[in-house]
Amino acid sequence: ETGVTQSPTHLIKTRGQQVTLRCSSQSGHNTVSWYQQALGQGPQFIFQYYREEENGRGNFPPRFSGLQFPNYSSELNVNALELDDSALYLCASSLDNSEKLFFGSGTQLSVL
């Protein structure tokens, strides 16, 4: 177990809806990264938060947004859901932007 927890584990939404995914980082970790993994693909970097500030973003549109709280837990929000947003969303925590990431077990999002 990595100590990184994500909720919910599974979620079904319809096109156009909004969704919020949550992540609790491992104790002591101040950096959270979010990845999207479509079926048959590797994880794709969405963004990273360090000490409550976004400090890196991948090639995702603005309808993907996030937040990190003072306790370093994090949220990923996706607005105006599209069918292609169906994927496994992975959260990973680390200490001080370390390259050693600890992944949560993910949220499987299905958009119908």
Add this chain to the structure above:
Amino acid sequence: RKEVEQDPGPFNVPEGATVAFNCTYSNSASQSFFWYRQDCRKEPKLLMSVYSSGNEDGRFTAQLNRASQYISLLIRDSKLSDSATYLCVVKQAGTALIFGKGTTLSVSS
């Protein structure tokens, strides 16, 4: 051209076989290299880091060739429990991890 390319497989091998996975990366500024293992629709887990000098962890050996921008993973004496997807990962300074699509391994008895 994708930043990290892997042969997706699947590789189907019998128990006890030796299997090798290859990976190439496009950005010569890449500084850190890893192999992750991912079981079906679960989270990726770090298998090992990869160093230019090559490194070994039990039955697993990883090699890096910076001149060719090529990374390899060798698994000796395959076990049923080695069945998984193996993800090649690279990182440049100040950036996030960049994952390949993964190579699927199936070990059969």
